[in-house]
Amino acid sequence: QKEVEQNSGPLSVPEGAIASLNCTYSDRGSQSFFWYRQYSGKSPELIMSIYSNGDKEDGRFTAQLNKASQYVSLLIRDSQPSDSATYLCAVSPNAGKSTFGDGTTLTVKP
Amino acid sequence: GAVVSQHPSWVICKSGTSVKIECRSLDFQATTMFWYRQFPKQSLMLMATSNEGSKATYEQGVEKDKFLINHASLTLSTLTVTSAHPEDSSFYICSATKWGAQGRYRDTEAFFGQGTRLTVV
Numbered sequence: 001q002k003e004v005e006q007n008s009g010p011l012s013v014p015e016g017a018i019a020s021l022n023c024t025y026s027d028r029g030s031q032s033f034f035w036y037r038q039y040s041g042k043s044p045e046l047i048m049s050i051y052s053n054g055d056k057e058d059g060r061f062t063a064q065l066n067k068a069s070q071y072v073s074l075l076i077r078d079s080q081p082s083d084s085a086t087y088l089c090a091v092s093p094n095a096g097k098s099t100f101g102d103g104t105t106l107t108v109k110p
Numbered sequence: 111g112a113v114v115s116q117h118p119s120w121v122i123c124k125s126g127t128s129v130k131i132e133c134r135s136l137d138f139q140a141t142t143m144f145w146y147r148q149f150p151k152q153s154l155m156l157m158a159t160s161n162e163g164s165k166a167t168y169e170q171g172v173e174k175d176k177f178l179i180n181h182a183s184l185t186l187s188t189l190t191v192t193s194a195h196p197e198d199s200s201f202y203i204c205s206a207t208k209w210g211a212q213g214r215y216r217d218t219e220a221f222f223g224q225g226t227r228l229t230v231v
Contacts, residue, residue, distance in 0.1 A: 034220075043116075043203050043225040044154070088153060090220075097144060098220060102153045 001026055004091050006101035015110050019076040023089030023101055026070065032092040033065055035074045037085045038103065044088055048074060079108040112138045112208045116223025123194055123230055131189045131226045133204030139184040140206035144220065145177075148201040160187040194230040202226045 007022045021035070032051055036044035048063040050056045050072065056063045062075040072091075076083055086105045090098040113136040123129050133143055141162050146154040158179050159167040166179035178190040187206075191198055205220040 036222075041201075041227075043222045046221070092220075097142075097156065097159060099156070100154045 002101070003027060003099045004089055004101040006087075006089050006104045008102075009104040010107060011104055012107045012109060013079050015079060015081060015108055017079050017108075019079045019083065019106055019108070021074040021076075021087050021089070021104050021106070023072045023074075023091075024070055025072070025089075025091040025099075027091065027093055027099075028067075028070065029093050030091045032098075033063070033072045034090040034092070034098065035061075035063060035072075036088040036090060036100075037083075038088055039085045047087075076106075079106075081108045081110050084108050112136075112206070112221045114140075114204065114206050114221045114223040116204050116226055118226060119224055120227040121229070123228070125195055125230055126193055128190055128192045129194055129228060131191075131202055131204075131228075133187045133189070133206070133223050135185045135206045135208075135221075138206075138208045140187075140208065141184060143181060143187040143204055143206045145179060145187075145189050146203045146205065148203060148225075154203060157189075191228065194228070196230045199228055199230045202228055 004025050013019045035048045037047050038044045050063040050065045060077045064073045084107050086103040088103045089101040092098040115134045117132045143160040145157045148154045156169050157172045160179045160181040162181045162184050168174045181187040203225040204223045
């Protein structure tokens with residue numbers, strides 16, 4: 001079992017729709033959870049961080065964390081073509097050292 | 111946010127030569143930096159943790175004699191790929207951590223450099 005698993009994708013949604021990205025992790029001691037966006041050939045860019053159970057909203061992005069279920073998700077509302085990228089879920093048991101999932105490639109079609 | 115600068119952004123070298131990649135935190139001090147490698151269509155794989163003033167901690171399966179890491183100051187870590195071979199061709203990315211405003215480790219986020227595309231021919 002991988003330490004961090006993401007829905008395999010690719011995921012395709014029409015422009016304006018909600019894109020839902022899911023991630024599960026195996027280490028119950030994990031404290032910090034991150035979602036990164038990575039465009040092809042570029043370095044990851046932090047979108048959201050979440051540390052406590054519940055929802056965290058930032059603009060069109062909402063991260064959801066459920067530590068009991070070892071599950072973290074990212075919702076993108078009003079998806080735009082510019083949101084098309086690979087989204088990486090990262091889980092960290094301690095400061096800075098993260099384990100990444102394989103990523104989910106999202107395509108938003110105009 | 112915080113800025114992490116990685117240099118060079120791409121490099122082509124001959125097999126058997128060594129290549130040095132620099133990672134700098136420009137506007138904050140980073141006691142810990144991390145080096146990742148990413149092959150095409152794969153996720154980031156942690157290679158090593160670089161601590162200022164001490165030896166790096168390598169992940170299982172990463173050859174420490176091949177991937178030399180030096181973290182000489184609070185703002186600079188370098189990765190040297192020694193005797194590079196075509197199978198070392200990859201995207202190398204560094205990240206640095208910045209403590210959250212409240213000083214709790216849980217607030218620490220990792221900021222990534224731009225990455226270095228290494229091609230060994």
